[in-house]
Amino acid sequence: xxxxxxxxxxxxxxxxxxxxxxxxxxxxxxxxxxxxxxxxxxxxxxxxxxxxxxxxxxxxxxxxxxxxxxxxxxxxxxxxxxxxxxxxxxxxxxxxxxxxxxxxxxxxxxxxxxxxxxxxxxxxxxxxxxxxxxxxxxxxxxxxxxxxxxxxxxxxxxxxxxxxxxxxxxxxxxxxxxxxxxxxxxxxxxxxxxxxxxxxxxxxxxxxxxxxxxxxxxxxxxxxxxxxxxxxxxxxxxxxxxxxxxxxxxxxxxxxxxxxxxxxxxxxxxxxxxxxxxxxxxxxxxxxxxxxxxxxxxxxxxxxxxxxxxxxxxxxxxxxxxxxxxxxxxxxxxxxxxxxxxxxxxxxxxxxxxxxxxx
Amino acid sequence: xxxxxxxxxxxxxxxxxxxxxxxxxxxxxxxxxxxxxxxxxxxxxxxxxxxxxxxxxxxxxxxxxxxxxxxxxxxxxxxxxxxxxxxxxxxxxxxxxxxxxxxxxxxxxxxxxxxxxxxxxxxxxxxxxxxxxxxxxxxxxxxxxxxxxxxxxxxxxxxxxxxxxxxxxxxxxxxxxxx
Numbered sequence: 001x002x003x004x005x006x007x008x009x010x011x012x013x014x015x016x017x018x019x020x021x022x023x024x025x026x027x028x029x030x031x032x033x034x035x036x037x038x039x040x041x042x043x044x045x046x047x048x049x050x051x052x053x054x055x056x057x058x059x060x061x062x063x064x065x066x067x068x069x070x071x072x073x074x075x076x077x078x079x080x081x082x083x084x085x086x087x088x089x090x091x092x093x094x095x096x097x098x099x100x101x102x103x104x105x106x107x108x109x110x111x112x113x114x115x116x117x118x119x120x121x122x123x124x125x126x127x128x129x130x131x132x133x134x135x136x137x138x139x140x141x142x143x144x145x146x147x148x149x150x151x152x153x154x155x156x157x158x159x160x161x162x163x164x165x166x167x168x169x170x171x172x173x174x175x176x177x178x179x180x181x182x183x184x185x186x187x188x189x190x191x192x193x194x195x196x197x198x199x200x201x202x203x204x205x206x207x208x209x210x211x212x213x214x215x216x217x218x219x220x221x222x223x224x225x226x227x228x229x230x231x232x233x234x235x236x237x238x239x240x241x242x243x244x245x246x247x248x249x250x251x252x253x254x255x256x257x258x259x260x261x262x263x264x265x266x267x268x269x270x271x272x273x274x275x276x277x278x279x280x281x282x283x284x285x286x287x288x289x290x291x292x293x294x295x296x297x298x299x300x301x302x303x304x305x306x307x308x309x310x311x312x313x314x315x316x317x318x319x320x321x322x323x324x325x326x327x328x329x330x331x332x333x334x335x336x337x338x339x340x341x342x343x344x345x346x347x348x349x350x351x352x353x354x355x356x357x358x359x
Numbered sequence: 360x361x362x363x364x365x366x367x368x369x370x371x372x373x374x375x376x377x378x379x380x381x382x383x384x385x386x387x388x389x390x391x392x393x394x395x396x397x398x399x400x401x402x403x404x405x406x407x408x409x410x411x412x413x414x415x416x417x418x419x420x421x422x423x424x425x426x427x428x429x430x431x432x433x434x435x436x437x438x439x440x441x442x443x444x445x446x447x448x449x450x451x452x453x454x455x456x457x458x459x460x461x462x463x464x465x466x467x468x469x470x471x472x473x474x475x476x477x478x479x480x481x482x483x484x485x486x487x488x489x490x491x492x493x494x495x496x497x498x499x500x501x502x503x504x505x506x507x508x509x510x511x512x513x514x515x516x517x518x519x520x521x522x523x524x525x526x527x528x529x530x531x532x533x534x535x536x537x538x
Contacts, residue, residue, distance in 0.1 A: 004386060006379070006382060006383050006386055006392070006394070031399070032398060032399075114399075115398070116399065171398070172395065172422075175395065175396055176393060176394060176395040176396075176421050177379070177393070177394040178392065178393050178394070178418075178421075179386045179391075179392060269419050269421065270422065272419035272420070273419035273420035276419060346422055349419075349424075350424070
């Protein structure tokens, strides 16, 4: 493998996106995400890519729509308030069956909130945010390495399903540095193949075809009967994604567990510290860490609730959002407790331990 | 073995860079490392600080609440993080900027006039390297050679004089740390 480099999450995901074949990037700066756009501004010209600092977040997501409609790997990124502005565009991308990668480096909200790490955009990312019947594939990294690896995964999933994909990160993962290893750059031949896989539907120049506009990129369908079929088809696609693409990590799961923690992203990292410390004193706690938060690993959670498990503890950096999905998974079998921190404040391993031990 | 470090000082003193070089050296020696800065608007006269973790096992939480080592380049850093240093932990501080020091008997304290040492070497820019040297001299969590290799990598051509000053500062720090 390649040599490890010490890098911020924001920079690592940008580098990984370029290596994955992203040659069009549009965004507007916002803390704690700005190193990402800065990195892209520096690197895109070196790979003959396109970097545009758009006049707004809304413009940026619509530029992604255009680039993606031409079959190219395109990406935008922002932090929570900026992601809210992109929601209309995300719904349009989903409606038009377009792949795209959107990175959200979450900060405290609502409104302008603050610039510290938070997970308050879970509902927005996984349950809608934009209007209409659509689903966004949402990936939640918990290390800088995973953040970088997800750029590649997000583009692949986007292309596979022609669906927008969000990487739901946060200020901690964006700002912190960890060693990271990158995959090699895609070759010219691979990049060409990436483009060509979309030629049966995207806008592209075609000399054999006198009417160059025979492919239509559109999310408007005024005839209800036609729209009905379109949305039913989208639904079938979402069913397929739920069947095939669920990803999660099991941590310290064993027959000895009497408490199960469920946490994602940064919260899961802190929970791991608490679980390790409890294991040292003989208390066995397991954790399910959803890696895709949509599609959600409901079964992974219900599968580990054997007779010894007394309760489930959900830790999130919000007022309680993913806990609703955990309750669906547990389905009333045992108590589901919640530990949250808001305002951009992180919990400490001690606070998680106290919650697990009912102290 | 896991070592949790907080490095803290006024903006511009190089506190964040201390964490970065230690983490980079740890990575160079095959260890797991993380570097988590405080970011955002820090009050003037306050503390720019970083949590750095160096460990032979994967690092779970990168946020350091109770450091094994606190490197304090100014008094507000001691006031803020000093009480949280683990029992039998290590405090390294800059006497030139920390007039009050700390009142704790259950930790090891190494103090040095880092401003003065840096000035004698020739540039205030190497103040933080004195602190890194003390960490290495006292704990050996990373090797001097790893740092020298890393620094040489990007300074040798660009600014050989600054490289010399940096290495001198680290060596001086190591002497102090070993005493």
